Amino acid sequence: MGRAENKVVVITGAARGQGRSHAVRLAEEGADIIAIDICRDIDSAGYGMAGNEDLEETARLVKEAGVGWSSGTRTSATTARCARPSTRASPSWGRSTS
Numbered sequence: 162m163g164r165a166e167n168k169v170v171v172i173t174g175a176a177r178g179q180g181r182s183h184a185v186r187l188a189e190e191g192a193d194i195i196a197i198d199i200c201r202d203i204d205s206a207g208y209g210m211a212g213n214e215d216l217e218e219t220a221r222l223v224k225e226a227g228v229g230w231s232s233g234t235r236t237s238a239t240t241a242r243c244a245r246p247s248t249r250a251s252p253s254w255g256r257s258t259s
Contacts, residue, residue, distance in 0.1 A: 166191030173197045176211030181219045188226035196220070 170187050174180035175196030184194050196219055202210045 163190035169193045169195060171195045171197065174211075175219050176200060176215035177219070178211075181215075181222070184219055185222045185226065188223040194223050196223070 165187050168191070170184075170192040172180050172184045172187075172194060175184045175194075176198035180196070180198065184196055188194050196216065198211055198216050200211060200213050200216055
């Protein structure tokens with residue numbers, strides 16, 4: 162295995178591109194992977210997003226590395242819950258707390 166052995170890694174945007182490559186590489190290094198992707202198009206993106214079949218391909222590649230795997234798609238309810246803390250934190254982002 163490798164430097165990520167016995168670690169759990171959460172990867173967003175895991176269905177393709179950099180997310181997929183990070184998932185596969187970290188799996189090869191021994192990490193268990195939790196992969197998240199929205200798996201639907203977003204109007205403002207201007208290009209097609211990954212789909213469920215892309216996330217399934219990432220799963221196949223990670224499983225091929227012989228490690229644990231969990232995947233999911235993000236729902237609009239999850240998006241809303243995730244957005245609230247980041248909205249509250251953004252005014253203080255980068256400022257010193259001391």
